[in-house]
Amino acid sequence: MKLIYNYIAKRFIKIFLLVFISALSLFYVIDFFNNLSTIISNKVKLSFALSYYLAYTPKMAYILLPFIFSISTLITLGYMAYTNEILAMKNSGISTLKIAKPIYTIAIFLVFFMIALDNFIVPYTYDKALLIREIYIENKNQNLWAKEGDTFVKINSIFYNQKLASDIEAYIVNPDSIKKVIFSNMGKFTKSGLILEKPTIIDLSKSSINLSSKDSLRLSEFNFISFVKGLEYQTPNIIELYKKYLSIKHNRFLYVSEIVFKIVYALSIIAILPCLIFMSTNISARKDDFVRKVFLGTLYSLAFLGILMLFNAMAQSKIINPIFPVTGFILIWFFYFLKKVLEN
Numbered sequence: 001m002k003l004i005y006n007y008i009a010k011r012f013i014k015i016f017l018l019v020f021i022s023a024l025s026l027f028y029v030i031d032f033f034n035n036l037s038t039i040i041s042n043k044v045k046l047s048f049a050l051s052y053y054l055a056y057t058p059k060m061a062y063i064l065l066p067f068i069f070s071i072s073t074l075i076t077l078g079y080m081a082y083t084n085e086i087l088a089m090k091n092s093g094i095s096t097l098k099i100a101k102p103i104y105t106i107a108i109f110l111v112f113f114m115i116a117l118d119n120f121i122v123p124y125t126y127d128k129a130l131l132i133r134e135i136y137i138e139n140k141n142q143n144l145w146a147k148e149g150d151t152f153v154k155i156n157s158i159f160y161n162q163k164l165a166s167d168i169e170a171y172i173v174n175p176d177s178i179k180k181v182i183f184s185n186m187g188k189f190t191k192s193g194l195i196l197e198k199p200t201i202i203d204l205s206k207s208s209i210n211l212s213s214k215d216s217l218r219l220s221e222f223n224f225i226s227f228v229k230g231l232e233y234q235t236p237n238i239i240e241l242y243k244k245y246l247s248i249k250h251n252r253f254l255y256v257s258e259i260v261f262k263i264v265y266a267l268s269i270i271a272i273l274p275c276l277i278f279m280s281t282n283i284s285a286r287k288d289d290f291v292r293k294v295f296l297g298t299l300y301s302l303a304f305l306g307i308l309m310l311f312n313a314m315a316q317s318k319i320i321n322p323i324f325p326v327t328g329f330i331l332i333w334f335f336y337f338l339k340k341v342l343e344n
Contacts, residue, residue, distance in 0.1 A: 001094075001098075004089065004094070004099075005101060005102045006102075008076070008080075008099070008102045008103070009102040009103075009105075009106065011076055011080075012072060012073070012076045012102065012103055012106060013106070015072045015075050015076050016068065016069070016072040016106075019068050019071050019072050019075075020061075020064075020068050023064050023067075023068055024057065024060065024061070024064070027060055027064075028053055031053075032049075032053075035137060038137060038138060039137060042136075042137065042138070044136055044137050045136070048132060048136040048137065049137070051132055052129055052132040052133055052136075052137060055125045055126070055128040055129035055132060056125070056126070056129040057125075058117055058121045058122050058125045058126070059122050059125065059126040059129065061117070062114060062117050062118050062122055065110060065114055065269070066265070066268050066269050066272070066301070066305055067301060067302070067305065069107065069110060069269050070272060070276055070297065070298065070301035071294075071298060071301075073103055073273065073276040073277070073280065074276055074279065074280045074293075074294045074297040074298065075294060076103070076280075077099075077100065077103070077276070077277065077280035077281055078279075078280040078283045078290055078293060078294050078297075079290070081280060081281050081282070081283040081284075081290075082283050082284075082285055082286075082287070082289075082290040083285070084285055086099065086281050096277060096281050096341050096342075097277075097341065097342070099281070100273070100277045100281075103273065103277075104270075104273065107269045107270050107273055108270065110269050111266045111267060111269055111270060114265070114266040114269070115262075115263075115266045118237070118262055118265075118266070119237035119238055119239070119262075120237070123236065123237055143155070143156055144158055146222060148219075148221035148222055149221055150172060150173050150174070151170060151171070151172050151173075151219065151221065151222075152170070152171045152173065153168065153169070153170045153171075153194070153219065153222055154168070154169045154170075154171075155167070155168050155187075156168070156169075163188060163189040163190075164186065164187070164188055164189070165186070165187040165188070165189070165194070166185060166186050166187070167185065168182075168183070168184045168185075168186075168187045168194075168196060168199075169181070169182070169183055170182035170183075170184075170196070170199075170219065177204070178204050179203070179204060179205045180201060180202065180203055180204060180205065181201075181202040181204065182196065182199050182200070182201050182202070182217065183199060183200045183202075184196035184197060184198065184199040184200070184217070185197070185198070186198075189223060191223075192218060192220060193218050193219050193220035193221065193222055193223060194218070194219045194222040194223065195216055195217070195218050195219075196216060196217040196218075196219065197215075197216055198213065198214070198215060198216070199213065199214055199216070199217045200212075200213050201213065201214065201217070236258075238259055238262055238263070241255050241258050241259050241262075242255075242259060245259070253315055253321070253322075254315075256315070256321075256322060256323070257312055257315030257322045258312075260312075260315070260322045260323060260326055261308070261309075261311075261312040261315075261322070264308060264326055264330065265305075265308065267330070268304065268305060268308060268330075270334075271304075271330045271333060271334045272300075272301055272304050272305075272333070274334060274337035274338040274340070274341050275297070275300055275301075275304070275333070275337040276297055276300075276301070277337075277341050278337050278340045278341050279293050279294075279296060279297035279300065280293065280294070280297060281341075304333065307329060308326065308329075311325055311326050311329070
């Protein structure tokens with residue numbers, strides 16, 4: 001039995017890695033050509049594009065893993081059924097569930113891997129990917145604030161690739177009042193700070209308002225990072241969502257649905273497995289039957305994951321409480337196909 005388990009596990013891992021690399025490569029190619037015009041028009045460096053895709057990979061891997069696992073299971077067991085290997089094992093007295101034991105073991109490992117990936121890696125890498133996309137690829141203009149010491153600076157538009165800023169307002173403050181207000185149409189980030197071009201300075205520290213201007217003014221405390229670090233994205237993990245659920249009374253449906261979906265999406269690998277085993281182990285030694293049932297199994301997987309996402313969207317919109325419908329759907333799906341497998 002150990003030799004059979006090792007044989008099935010090795011074959012599955014080879015197919016899984018092949019499908020995984022193919023799916024990620026397909027995503028990279030499609031997304032790259034979809035953003036090619038933006039990359040060219042904004043003169044994005046190759047290093048920034050590579051950093052974006054590297055940071056986005058964990059999030060994409062998390063999304064694709066259940067689907068990749070489904071296809072790998074269908075191909076592995078389906079091809080074994082197509083070549084009559086499954087039939088030979090059954091005739092030797094090995095049940096269908098025992099044949100699938102190595103895949104169940106791998107599925108359990110992947111569940112824990114997905115939970116760890118989603119809660120300890122994705123929150124940081126996905127935030128970084130969004131930051132790189134907005135700053136260096138899409139070059140979005142935003143109203144950004146930064147504070148250094150007793151000076152606040154607001155930039156209406158910032159051009160990250162050129163290190164330029166426009167429509168700048170600076171406020172130098174006391175604990176209880178504003179000392180100076182500075183306006184500038186254009187500024188440039190340098191190693192020595194933010195250089196304002198032809199700024200208008202309004203001095204409010206005296207009894208009368210004094211208005212003056214200069215050719216340039218350097219705000220040495222402010223650099224490019226001062227404004228970039230203000231762009232914060234928050235992809236919360238389960239612990240953070242649970243803390244928000246306890247501390248914030250409104251929008252609890254949102255936090256409950258997110259927690260349920262994070263757990264259920266990882267467990268979907270195990271929940272969908274009886275369906276995949278039933279579809280793949282009943283393939284006959286005909287090529288058309290192999291193709292047809294692998295295709296149908298893939299559609300079942302997409303339908304299963306799609307329904308989970310639909311429940312999640314409905315829960316976030318406060319249409320349903322996600323716990324009971326999701327739990328009921330998964331249990332019905334799981335035990336229905338498990339019954340089919342045991343009858344086989």
